[in-house]
Amino acid sequence: MSRLLVYGRKQLRGETPIQGAKNSVLPILAATILTGDTVALQHCPHLRDVDISVQILRALGCDAHWEMDTLVVDTAGLKGWKISDILMREMRSSAIFLGAMIARCHQAELSYPGGCELGPRPIDLHLAGLRALGTDIDDSGGTLHCQTCGLLGRELVLSLPSVGATENLMLAACGAEGCTTITNAAREPEIVDLQDFLNACGAEVRGAGSSTVTIIGGKRLHGCTYTVMPDRIVAATYLCAAAAATGEIFLRNAKEEHLTTVTALLREAGCEIKNDTAGIACCCHRRLQAVGPIRTAAYPGFPTDAQAVLMAALLRCQGTNVFEENIFSNRYRHVDELVRMGADIRVSGRVAVVHGVEQLQGACVCCTDLRGGAALCVAALAAEGKSCIDQLRHLDRGYEDICRDLSALGADIKRVAS
Ligand code: UD1
Numbered sequence: 384m385s386r387l388l389v390y391g392r393k394q395l396r397g398e399t400p401i402q403g404a405k406n407s408v409l410p411i412l413a414a415t416i417l418t419g420d421t422v423a424l425q426h427c428p429h430l431r432d433v434d435i436s437v438q439i440l441r442a443l444g445c446d447a448h449w450e451m452d453t454l455v456v457d458t459a460g461l462k463g464w465k466i467s468d469i470l471m472r473e474m475r476s477s478a479i480f481l482g483a484m485i486a487r488c489h490q491a492e493l494s495y496p497g498g499c500e501l502g503p504r505p506i507d508l509h510l511a512g513l514r515a516l517g518t519d520i521d522d523s524g525g526t527l528h529c530q531t532c533g534l535l536g537r538e539l540v541l542s543l544p545s546v547g548a549t550e551n552l553m554l555a556a557c558g559a560e561g562c563t564t565i566t567n568a569a570r571e572p573e574i575v576d577l578q579d580f581l582n583a584c585g586a587e588v589r590g591a592g593s594s595t596v597t598i599i600g601g602k603r604l605h606g607c608t609y610t611v612m613p614d615r616i617v618a619a620t621y622l623c624a625a626a627a628a629t630g631e632i633f634l635r636n637a638k639e640e641h642l643t644t645v646t647a648l649l650r651e652a653g654c655e656i657k658n659d660t661a662g663i664a665c666c667c668h669r670r671l672q673a674v675g676p677i678r679t680a681a682y683p684g685f686p687t688d689a690q691a692v693l694m695a696a697l698l699r700c701q702g703t704n705v706f707e708e709n710i711f712s713n714r715y716r717h718v719d720e721l722v723r724m725g726a727d728i729r730v731s732g733r734v735a736v737v738h739g740v741e742q743l744q745g746a747c748v749c750c751t752d753l754r755g756g757a758a759l760c761v762a763a764l765a766a767e768g769k770s771c772i773d774q775l776r777h778l779d780r781g782y783e784d785i786c787r788d789l790s791a792l793g794a795d796i797k798r799v800a801s
Contacts, residue, residue: 464491537559
């Protein structure tokens with residue numbers, strides 16, 4: 384077990400590269416199953432969720448090994464179609480393997496993903512779409528038994544633009560004969576990355592990034608070498624760190640076009656942000672101003688995954704900020720920990736009202752979930768004195784090495800055994 388020790392109120396100055404995107408690489412790892420071939424994923428982040436995906440692939444009979452920051456996966460030897468309950472519990476988003484396994488093996492068996500730290504995590508839209516493509520699904524007794532005699536492309540309409548359902552159905556549709564359209568698809572940059580990966584393997588997918596994705600299925604896919612996009616939420620975290628602690632930082636590889644709702648609010652709060660092809664520079668030298676209401680929404684709206692880190696950056700601002708969380712029902716668990724540091728936050732249902740305070744005090748706090756944990760790091764950088772942050776397993780799911788990156792940006796932070 385380890386913990387982070389952070390000494391706050393130190394201006395940041397420095398630069399760091401941005402790791403590959405967790406939310407891109409997880410569906411891409413599931414998609415490797417479709418190729419039955421060797422895929423080299425460059426700029427693949429070393430994360431706990433990636434390790435779990437590798438364990439799933441190995442349990443299914445595939446090979447996977449690391450060569451520096453490249454993960455090489457060979458799915459030629461795939462022989463299983465069941466994911467154990469233990470691995471399902473380790474990573475709720477492992478449901479993303481369903482579409483790929485059904486497309487390749489015509490069957491899949493895995494336990495029903497339950498709720499997670501953010502609230503219920505239903506997969507009804509995934510299942511409805513897979514059924515519409517021709518899968519028989521028996522979901523009795525907490526286990527999903529899926530089988531098909533062959534998938535057939537068709538028009539699918541999502542009742543809400545779910546990221547996971549869009550990805551799962553894209554993967555299944557690659558194995559379906561004929562044309563599938565997904566209407567009201569999620570538009571996140573990670574969906575575009577998945578499309579680009581699939582097309583690099585010989586698939587025919589278009590429209591990702593818009594709300595209609597079209598897949599011409601039944602193509603024989605092959606392996607490829609692919610570079611994973613930079614992680615926009617990690618970039619948002621470090622921009623919020625600079626906003627909270629003040630200073631000047633440069634995030635190499637970060638792409639502002641993926642983050643415009645976040646950078647617009649940081650600019651409104653008083654940060655100077657510039658971007659070029661090499662990355663994003665952020666400069667912040669004064670106390671932040673309160674900004675207009677922050678309402679989380681599906682992309683291109685403000686990302687729910689950046690809600691906690693922006694809240695942390697605004698704890699010491701002048702004025703009052705109102706947050707409205709519209710994607711997950713239990714996404715303010717970091718608030719009680721931030722209050723321990725002296726924050727003034729009132730939560731009522733989906734709304735959190737943050738009154739800026741003059742000063743935050745370092746405290747001993749616990750990560751409650753992945754992005755909530757990142758928010759504690761951001762707040763600790765703005766707080767007087769020492770903070771200790773525990774329960775780092777949450778952070779390790781999505782940040783390759785937040786301590787390394789924030790140190791490179793000039794923060795006084797270290798990871799020690801607890
Ligand atoms: C993905 C991201 C997660 C991010 C979220 C929203 C990955 C691995 N995770 O999660 O980091 O916070 O997008 O941007 O990419 N829903 C249903 N039925 C379904 C599917 C979803 O009701 O079948 C609801 C969910 O409960 C949630 C909302 O739709 O309220 C959005 O979920 P979704 O977009 O599916 O998120 P994930 O793919 O799980």
